[in-house]
Amino acid sequence: MSEAEAGAKRWRLDWPVSGGERLARARLKTTPEDFRVSEVLEDFPEPSGTPGVTGEGEHLCLFIEKTGDNTEFLAGELAALAGCRPFDVGFCGLKDRHAVTSQWFSLYRPGMMDDDRALIGLISQRWRVKSAHRSVRKLRRGDHQGNRFVIRLRQVSADRQSVEPALERLKDQGAPNYFGPQRFGFAGGNLDRAVHIDPSMLNRRRGHGRHRGRGKLRSGRDDRKNVLYFSAARSWLFNEVLASRVAEGSWRLPLPGEPEDNATGPLWGDGGTCARGEAEQRERDIVAKTPELASLFLATRMKPERRPLVARPVGLEWQWLGAGVLELSFFLEPGQYATTILSDIFELEDMSLSQYEKQHG
Missing domain, CATH: 3.30.2340.10 (TruD, insertion domain)
Incomplete structure (x- = not known):
């Protein structure tokens, strides 16, 4: 028996769901656009149009949209572009690479406000900068209020009459707040x-x-x-x-x-x-x-x-975009996981993992 097989037998990694069993199968992250996450940080204004730098302070905070890059990789690249130490780049939480994610990063740049626009232009050649703001402090883990999600599930195996009561229950009572596997x-x-x-x-x-x-x-x-x-x-x-x-x-x-x-x-x-x-x-x-x-x-x-013990998807809404295609939108507080909540109803097949295995297998 391999080490991986021994671990799989030793540790439970799939826990009971609130309804006793999952109602349907569905495919998750068929494309990165099927999983959108946007970080909410109340200290800064909502992005609108071409970003202009607002506020004051030693830290330049950028709201960046990325696809295919994880948070720590992007933080390292920003440090290199800004000419600062990796430690001088702050962020509130880790975001998935197999998704379209928007999140805030802070760069320690005291006395360099005149160069902000040039740096934003340089970064914009690789990632979309949606907003920019100066702040007196570095961003740290958990500083954000939460995340907004728009998630599209494909090949949902059950019909609307079966799924929608479960979604109503999820909206009303939440789901078990498990840590993800x-x-x-x-x-x-x-x-x-x-x-x-x-x-x-x-x-x-x-x-x-x-x-x-x-x-x-x-x-x-x-x-x-x-x-x-x-x-x-x-x-x-x-x-x-x-x-x-x-x-x-x-x-x-x-x-x-x-x-x-x-x-x-x-x-x-x-x-x-x-x-x-x-x-x-x-x-x-x-x-x-x-x-x-x-x-x-x-x-x-x-x-x-x-x-x-309870994770509550705030403002949960959904719509069917076609046969077997379900789009959901909701807000979660930090430390709550969208896939964990959806797994309370659906047996999810993460297609990004299959694609990764094909590329690296």
């Missing part, structure tokens, strides 16, 4: 690696130690990978708790002992969970079933947190 790597590979992390390595202060040059860079890359694997373990434990609540139908209402008024689940940390009473005991019993992941949190200083 991509977080866990192919066949759960990130979880396999998490098991072998030394938790004490996550507590090292960055920038200290005797490493220099290439060794220091390698150490930094290792640290980032460890954080990725650790986050995957934390997310998987949350999904397991949520799955138990979905299976018994209690995922929309808080249990006695939950520290918030809404239904939430644990992002495990030092001490486990901040829930008490019935909620605490239930969460600890579920996490204890996977001791190799639970042990990661015994030596880390990560504070326990909570995450909502």
Whole structure:
């Protein structure tokens, strides 16, 4: 048995849906234009026409539309074009490369306002710049209010009479707020690696130690990978708790002992969970079933947190564009995943993955 097959048998990567079963199959991302995402950042005005630079501050913030490039790649290219360090480029969240996405980037350019138009012109040769704004601060993860989605599903296998009641239910009550399977790597590979992390390595202060040059860079890359694997373990434990609540139908209402008024689940940390009473005991019993992941949190200083169990697509609307073609539009808060929400109804076939395999197979 290969390592990938062993991981697939070891880690559950498909969790219960709210309706008991999915109603239909559908194809996702047949083309990048079938999946459109636009970041919402209330600090800046909505783009309109040819962008002129507004505002003041040391950071030039650009609202850029991209297709075929992931966020971190584009951030690196912007740093090169602007002549600044990669660290001086900020953004609010990661966006898929297999989509048409619009998101904000900030570039640290103190005292260089006179050159803004020239830089925008240079960037516009490769990507569409939809808006530009000066700001006093760098953009950081989670600064945005959320994302607007327009998603087109193709070859929907069920008819309107079957699908539309499920969409009405989704609009009314939301969907389980699972972390998406991509977080866990192919066949759960990130979880396999998490098991072998030394938790004490996550507590090292960055920038200290005797490493220099290439060794220091390698150490930094290792640290980032460890954080990725650790986050995957934390997310998987949350999904397991949520799955138990979905299976018994209690995922929309808080249990006695939950520290918030809404239904939430644990992002495990030092001490486990901040829930008490019935909620605490239930969460600890579920996490204890996977001791190799639970042990990661015994030596880390990560504070326990909570995450909502319900993801709500705000302003959900839909229209049928033809036989088997369904277009949906909605807004999601940061940390909620469009594909996870749609997977509560549809068995999705991500066509971008098939295309990637053909190109790299």
